[in-house]
Amino acid sequence: MDARSAALVRANFRTVIDSPHGPERLISAFYGHLFAENPRLRELFPPAMDMQPKRLVTAIQYMLDHLEDWDRAQKFLEQLARDHRKYGVEASHYDLAGRALFAAAHTYNGPAWTAELADGWRDITLLIAAAMAIGANSDDSPPYWEATVVGHRHVLEDLAIVRLQSDSPIPYQAGQYVPIAVPQRPKMWRYLSPAIPANPYGEIEFHVRKVRGGWVSPAIVNDTIVGERWLIGGPLGGLHVDPDSGRDVLMIGSGTGIAPLRAQLIEMGQRGINPRVHFFIGGVYPCDLYDVENMWQLSQSNPWLTIVPVCEQKTNPWWYPHPASDAPYGMHRRLVGNLGAVVASFGSWSDRQIQIAGSAKMIADTRRALLAVGTPESIISSDPV
Secondary structure, eight states: OOHHHHHHHHHHHHHHHHSTTHHHHHHHHHHHHHHHHOGGGGGGSOSOOTTHHHHHHHHHHHHHHTTTSHHHHHHHHHHHHHHHGGGTOOTTHHHHHHHHHHHHHHHHHGGGOOHHHHHHHHHHHHHHHHHHHHHHHSOOSOSEEEEEEEEEEEEETTEEEEEEEESSOOOOOTTOBEEEEOTTSTTOOEEEOOSSOOOTTOEEEEEEEOOTTOSSHHHHHHHOOTTOEEEEEOOBOOOOOOTTSOOEEEEEEEGGGGHHHHHHHHHHTTSSOOOOEEEEEEESSGGGOTTHHHHHHHHHTOTTEEEEEEESSSSOOTTSSSOOOOOOTTSOOOEESOHHHHHHTTOOOTTEEEEEESOHHHHHHHHHHHHHTTOOGGGEEOOOO
């Protein structure tokens, strides 16, 4: 695809994102064309599809951002296709999806549609369809595993730790995330990061915070019972520590976003030699640092690990029943401030491998803070979805 066509499609897609309800209009047109060509595909999706515009737009944007680094874009699209196997999507469906996306772009642009824009979108949709078909055909593992809830514990009023036992071991790597579906919300898949590394017994643990107005997380936090059965899809994502890079590690996590970082640290604790790791754990209030003492205990037997707690507020909120406790003796004192700003105040960390995990806003804010102090963008890792 030539540079002019790529720039034209990027600019056109930017108008979609910047327009009021632009993503919703484009994705609604996409599904309209897709289901019109093959109505049976509608059965593969949940009744409520409110999350789909955001997810699809994010995926298209990531692909457009990495056209010049096509290996990276193709790996992302192949991974996305492997993930879609849990819905029952097959490789042959991606030709239909490519044609539907092209038709949706035409519908969205209306009178602004030109021959040159059509050529650019045709190339883009062919690339997407081909890469995803390859991904769908490249994996012969099960599209999902079944697991039984064996533990459910409220850590905070809006945060629960759920432990499960899968029927067979799930081959994820520490730092990855997996799609899950719960019986209260069938077909409404959501992505969670295991908080412990994989093991041969099929044990897995998730930390879940209730999202206000959400469909799935409130059901997990409030209604999960021991004995119920979950579906867990194939692993995705690529957060990892490269032991051969010669670089030490900076990890930055907030809230339940610490899970993929925590899993990596537990796995590293099972090895003999590791790079030095500084782990900044953030939250709004001290009570949000619900797992900081466990991580500090891990650091006591692993001198390569340093735990630094950071809170935006010095004290717990009025509704929390306990005052903020002092940090355990020997742990770095709790710092106060915005997590990204606090980390950046120590310098650029340009000699590190850097991982950021948390909400999309937290990741974006922390990335900006690091770039502002000279951190090379190439050493910063976070998952795109």
